[in-house]
Amino acid sequence: MPNLPTPQTVLDRVRRDVERNARRARNGIRLAAGADRPGVGQTPKDVVWQRGRTQLWHYRNDDVRHSPPLLVVFSLISRSYILDLTPGNSFVEQLLAAGFDVYLLDWGEPDDRDAQNQLEDYVDDYIPAAVARVLERSGTEELTMVGYCFGGDLALLHAAHHPDAPVRSLTVLATPVDFRHLGPLADVFASGRLDVDDVVDSAGNVPPQVVLQGFKALTPVAEVTRYVTLWERLWDDQYVAAYQAMTGWSDDHVPFPGAAARQTVRMLLRDNGLLTDRLVLGGDTVHLRDVTLPFLTVRATRDHIVPTAATAPLIDLVGSADKHELALDAGHMGLVVGRTAARTTVPTIIDFLRRRSDDVGRASAS
Secondary structure: OOOOOOHHHHHHHHHHHHHHHHHHHHHHHHHHHOOOOOOOOOOOEEEEEEEOOEEEEEEOOOOEEEEOOEEEEOOOOEOHHHHHOEOOEOHHHHHHHOOOOEEEEEOOOOOHHHOOOOHHHHHHHHHHHHHHHHHHHHOOOOEEEEEEOHHHHHHHHHHHHOOOOOEEEEEEEOOOOOHHHOOHHHHHHHHOOOOHHHOOOOOOOEOHHHHHHHHHHHOOOHHHHHHHHHHHHOOOHHHHHHHHHHHHHHOOEOOEOHHHHHHHHHHHHHOOHHHHOOOEEOOEEOOHHHOOOOEEEEEEOOOOOOOHHHHOOHHHHOOOOOEEEEEEOOOOHHHOOOHHHHHHHHHHHHHHHHHOOEEEEEEOOO
8 A cells, every 4th residue: 555645744745835826926926017126237347448338347356366367258239247147146256256357348238329330340449449458457468358159259250350469368158150050030131031221220220129039039939938937936036036137138138230230141141251261351351260379169058049050160160279169068048157157167167267377376456
């Protein structure tokens, strides 16, 4: 005869279910009302350089133990707070705790004044200016560069177009090079069925709604499954807070400057220029084989935004002798936030950076 649960076990189970249902109702009401949204991007920082909407942030750290400083180049089409999501769940926070002097180049929210910005403006102007400011502020002669998503493409193009730039090593995360594999919206643009001029807004930029719909088209059932998962975990305050922060970011995009968007469609989508070696900046053909820095590419094997087919060719395209690839079991955001990031991906990245840095002992960041 099977063992029957004791009355106390049944009572405990009922109490647990009642408590969970009460928390589920409370959290559901808060979500619907938009209340208690977690604060994002809270790590203390200073704006140390600005041009237009673009800002260079310097995160405060009184325990810098590694040199040179680290400059993060972010993507053009999303908001950088994914790298500093919430206290205790922050890529930037982990870099600071590991003893790095961290700067981040944030492109801000483009408007009509940025509509004519081309890729050259970012690769050949903004990034070099930010590099110069980091070196001036830190008193060093070189820095380490990290690029995230399309920011990784900008960092790659900078390194390829400026092989003598004062950069010690380059790390890129979730960075596509085979743009044929970026989903239905990319296919529509690549085939010529849709042009950038068909979607630009009155400011001359691609509006964030177009970018968002492009990402949603990559995983058409994700909207349903994420709500099912949310309902199952709605009683869990910690899960709900993380859900709010991460889904808030995934739905929070910025306009794509029109001129840069046209170049991206023409050279990266239609010509697949990074893979076919046909990308031209400022009249020069830019070759990824001219990237000869110590190099690390980190890609996520469960990334639905920048899938493996888009990122995998990169390791063979760069010309670095000291080059490495990490294919980690994570999604796009899971490379930098969440439990997998905290336990595996970020410590692995930090180890690569630390091995290519100098130990400066305990010092105070300027």
